[in-house]
Amino acid sequence: MLAPPSASPRSVPGLRVPGPRTEPAPGRGARAAYWARLLPLLAALACATRLPSFRWPLWSPDEGYLAVQARMLADGGELYETVVDRKPPLVPWLYAGAFTLFGDDSLLPLKLLALAAQLLTAVLLVSLARRRWGDGAGRTAGVLYLLISVGLNPEDAQAATFEVFMLPCTAAAMWCADRRRWGAAGAAVACAFLAKQTGGAVLLPVGWLLWRGGAARRDTGRLACGLGLPVLAAALLTTPTGFLFWTVTGSGAYASFTGSELHVLVRGLINAALLAAACAGILPPVVRVLRIARTGAAELWLWLASSVAAVLLGFHFFGHYYLQLMPPLALLGAAALQILPRERTVRALVASGCACAVFLAWGLLAPRPELAHATRLAQAVRADTGPRDRVLFWGMHPETYWLADRPPASRYLTAGLLTNYSGGRDGPQVGEKYAVEGAWPVFRREMRRDPPAVVVDDSRGKPFAPDRVPSLRRILSVGYAPVARVEGAVVYVRVGR
Structure with a gap:
């Protein structure tokens, strides 16, 4: 939780008090130079962290399910009629489109798209952090995100599946809301939901930003239209009753907690431990600083809290569910590190890099x-x-x-x-x-x-x-x-x- 208004960051030894940013906004040339230096680094890091994804033809049954669905759609199948799954249509359509363009014998195009999705997520996080806390915090957020993005079982972190394509949509929703572009924010929330249902959890921090900004009726309407129209279009392009059943109402037994409680709880604890190990450089500064100092990060905590609720929803705790926690964690880490002395940022990046190297070795060397x-x-x-x-x-x-x-x-x-x-x-x-x-x-x-x-x-x-x-x-x-x-x-x- 954020500290009450009476708390002061000056009472914490070693903190750098950021204060309001009074320097003029950087000009177009400075912004171009910033991105020209940073984008190649982020692209190289994204390629390195996704390298294990190219090690095998596919990584998970979810990739196999999507590949088979795409072939069935190409053969004239109808989504939610003769081609069914408990997921929204965006990622099956993405697979079908890639197969149409590049053939269905390889998932290489989807692996490249997953790499691009992770890079886009990192870029959006950079922009969010830079707008709030400056150039250094932006670089820190982007690099931290890519380093922790592999911090799960490789089958969960390296597969080109629903969560990976959902993440840039959630980050885009926060980016648009931060700039008060409510129609675009609603559309991004809709895309996150249409990639995977739990992506819609980002609506909570987006709604908070809308309320905090005054919640004018026109802005609320723009957000609602941006959210509702893409979902309605997806339902009409498939079949409304089938869309509703397979994405919302037809998973009651699956979402029940009854049966194998110990099994799923152990799985959840193991995956939480893996994520904590990947975030070893982030969690200590977050715990030390953000519970004390006011950083204007309430919506980031709401983003993290809504993502935790999304992980818990369904009571299965699969590792790939935890991917949804990584963008808000990276931003909270950047928020904490921009207050602490700069050597703490170096230590956090080194710890995250070492953890990343371990997970990459796991992905490259482990048998399947x-x-x-x-x-x-x-x-x-x-x-x-x-x-x-x-x-x-x-x-x-x-x-x-x-x-x-x-x-x-x-x-x-x-x-x-x-x-x-x-x-x-x-x-x-x-x-x-x-x-x-x-x-x-x-x-x-x-x-x-x-x-x-x-x-x-x-x-x-x-x-x-x-x-x-x-x-x-x-x-x-x-x-x-x-x-x-x-x-x-x-x-x-x-x-x-």
Whole structure:
């Protein structure tokens, strides 16, 4: 929390009291020179921190899900009808557009776009900090952000998925609100929401800035229009009822805390510890200074608080959720360091750089056994099917469809949508009755209308195994015969094929 008005930064030894900025605003030439010196540094740092993302064809099942969705959309699929997920449409459209322009055999264009998204986020943070606290604070904010941006499991930090593309939208919302451009701020909040639902949490600090600035009716209307029109357009471009169901109302069982409480809490604590290690250079000055000195950072604390609430929402605590905390943390770090003696800034940057190096080494050197398994499984299926044969991978790795280059037999690309296992649950809330509402009748029709040539049971003893899913067990017992095993996965071929 910010200190009460009576607190004075002069009472803290070693603090540099910033005071109001009285020097004239820098001219256009000075601004150009500032950015000409800083942008190459930020670009080089962004490339270095994203280097592990190019190490593997893909990093996470989310990337695989998006890649398969993009192929289905290219083949005439309809989002929220024959192509479904619990996410808004912006990132699937981004993948589909990249595949249309550059082909669907590689995620390299998306990796480059993710790099650009991180660089844009850093640039916006520089501009926010520089406007408030000067040139040095701007440089510090941008560099700190890029250094901590890799501070999670590489599968979470290096994947080109929803959160990475959401971050520049949240930063843009704060940038526009800071300059009282309310229509643009609302549009940026809408883009953040359309990248991932929790991106809409940035509306809280944006609303605070609007209220603090007087909240004129015209400004409120501009913010509302900027927010509402893009979301309405996205709903109309897909299907309004499907958009509402898949992005808001259809995830009740998934968002429940019941089942595997200890498992998800341990995951949350581990990811929080990883982020704290990455922020080792930021947290001490923030704790020491911002709880004492007044820095005009109330909206930054609100940004951080709303981001924490977004991480907690859904009770799953996946590592990539924590990416949303990094922009406000970088700005709060810059706010603290511009008050402390300058040597503390050097120490903070060195500590953050060392932590960044550790996470980069992790990303470059760590093996990917699940990706290796999915690749071998895809090779086995590809050898036994034709290019147009539909297949069903019953598991949690939709990237196997993309690696095998075979069309999925169902719109439900993971067993999680049909059993609620998605989210890592291994307790009582896994099974047919916890599936997405209405999913099983649709799935059965898909299996009857155009049965897959091959079904791969990749459950490997997990709670969504066919012997615990009666409908799938009946489908396999009547129409399929096991023909092979691949590292615990069972390959079934349609009888009579």
